[in-house]
Amino acid sequence: MSEPIEVVNRIWSAATPVISITGIGGRWWKRNVEKGARIGPWLQAAYQVLDAAAWRARGPCLYLVGANDGGLRCVGISRNGLRHRWRESPALDAETGDRLPQNQLFHSQCWRHLQKELLETAQRAFVVRSIEAEPLCDVLASVGPPLSAFLPLREDGESLVSAVERWICNRRSDRLARWNVAMTGNLDGNR
Secondary structure: OOOHHHHHHHHHHHOEEEEEEEEEEEEEEEEOOOOOOOOOOEEEEEEEEOOHHHHHOOOOEEEEEEEOOOOEEEEEEEOOOHHHOOEEEOEEEOOOOOEOOOOEEEOOOOHHHHHHHHHHOOOOOEEEEEEEHHHHHHHHHHHOOOHHHHHHHHHOHHHHHHHHHHHHHOOOEOOEOOOOOOOOOOOOOOO
């Protein structure tokens, strides 16, 4: 078996680059929700949708957030397509509560980490990639055991991408899925 980072690099290479995030700043904004930690305030991202069709695609997918230092920051799944997890949310000015003219890119699990890194590290940039179940099966078959053991899940795309997400999270390190907290046994989020 290959090392986990090698396996993830193969998945990364097969995945479609969907969103590029190159900076953060602008006005502080809040999400248009009643309560909870996800309200904000947040800073606005400088981003570009690289593949609109992949962003709008519906169905289960595995997504990976990689930084330009070569590290994979987060892995996740969406049952309904990438745009349901990496969404453009209605935004309110954090001070006035007025609706901003543009929706803002947001991801509930990643945003505080992404914002922190972009503020602290000059020239940091991120790419969000997505891979659906069928192309993921091709990668798993080429990698071999133990990941090829997930291939019987091919008819249930959601279970397949969930199994691969869990496998990656269970191998979490500073270079691999360090923003992930769920399923890692690291409930305080430090690492």
